Amino acid sequence: MKTIIETSNLCKSYASEGQQLHVLRNIDLEIYDGQFTVIMGPSGSGKSTLLYMLSGMDTATSGTVSVCGEPVHKKKDRDTARFRQETAGFIFQQMNLLSHLTCFENICTAGYLKKGRSKKETHQEARELTERTGISDLSRRLPSQMSGGQQQRCAIARALINRPKILFADEPTGALNSASGKEILDLLYSLCRAGQNILVVTHDLKAALRADRILYLKDGKIEGELSLPPYEEAGAPVREKQLIGWLSGMGW
Numbered sequence: 626m627k628t629i630i631e632t633s634n635l636c637k638s639y640a641s642e643g644q645q646l647h648v649l650r651n652i653d654l655e656i657y658d659g660q661f662t663v664i665m666g667p668s669g670s671g672k673s674t675l676l677y678m679l680s681g682m683d684t685a686t687s688g689t690v691s692v693c694g695e696p697v698h699k700k701k702d703r704d705t706a707r708f709r710q711e712t713a714g715f716i717f718q719q720m721n722l723l724s725h726l727t728c729f730e731n732i733c734t735a736g737y738l739k740k741g742r743s744k745k746e747t748h749q750e751a752r753e754l755t756e757r758t759g760i761s762d763l764s765r766r767l768p769s770q771m772s773g774g775q776q777q778r779c780a781i782a783r784a785l786i787n788r789p790k791i792l793f794a795d796e797p798t799g800a801l802n803s804a805s806g807k808e809i810l811d812l813l814y815s816l817c818r819a820g821q822n823i824l825v826v827t828h829d830l831k832a833a834l835r836a837d838r839i840l841y842l843k844d845g846k847i848e849g850e851l852s853l854p855p856y857e858e859a860g861a862p863v864r865e866k867q868l869i870g871w872l873s874g875m876g877w
């Protein structure tokens with residue numbers, strides 16, 4: 626399997642109240658191309674911190690991170706911005722859409738920054754994304770006129786406007802009711818099967834059930850991993866049983 630993200634001895638510490646808080650401790654991991662990868666673990670174990678390191682949103686204290694063969698930890702600010710634009714798309718629990726812009730305008734905003742692409746091409750890309758994410762009839766609405774699930778679809782389309790290699794998601798279903806959460810997971814899963822790499826941090830068992838591979842983080846270290854058979858092939862109860870058995874072994 627081709628590796629798209631690789632870390633070696635990755636550490637992150639924060640100075641807190643005169644002490645060093647070691648949040649990530651010597652993490653060696655690989656994330657594979659074409660997969661829906663999920664990071665789980667107890668609250669405070671460092672999941673979001675790890676996601677920020679892997680996506681170049683924050684810098685490591687020591688160790689290395691390579692994404693698509695590029696060493697992210699060595700990049701200067703300007704290169705990091707370019708890397709994030711081309712390689713990483715993000716979605717969060719709170720969708721953070723710009724409230725005064727329509728759904729379509731929100732999707733286009735980051736697209737205008739892409740070099741060598743005209744406004745017309747960005748609009749075409751955005752139209753295609755509204756189709757793929759099922760919000761083409763909502764293009765003119767403001768975020769306040771959309772449901773949580775619709776806003777998250779818009780946030781996904783916005784994150785994909787520059788065709789990033791990896792979509793990073795931090796608790797993408799955390800603010801949604803279960804029906805909307807399921808729709809978002811269905812969408813993320815179908816995007817992944819169409820070739821989009823997806824890396825999700827979550828507490829949500831239903832999100833974890835979509836994974837090809839789950840990493841379990843505890844006290845800043847990878848404590849274990851589980852590969853699940855393809856979602857379409859194994860029935861949900863089989864995967865759920867396997868997942869719950871494994872998670873309880875991890876002390877979840």
Ligand SMILES: Nc1ncnc2c1ncn2[C@@H]1O[C@H](COP(=O)(O)OP(=O)(O)OP(=O)(O)O)[C@@H](O)[C@H]1O
Pocket residue numbers: 639640641646648666667668669670671672673674675
């Ligand atoms: N900027 C910061 N300064 C100091 N400490 C921080 C900072 N960011 C995170 N931390 C601490 O790092 C630890 C890990 O935080 P992180 O958000 O990565 O955990 P998490 O596993 O994602 O938690 P949750 O599941 O609750 O979201 C926590 O103890 C947190 O308080």
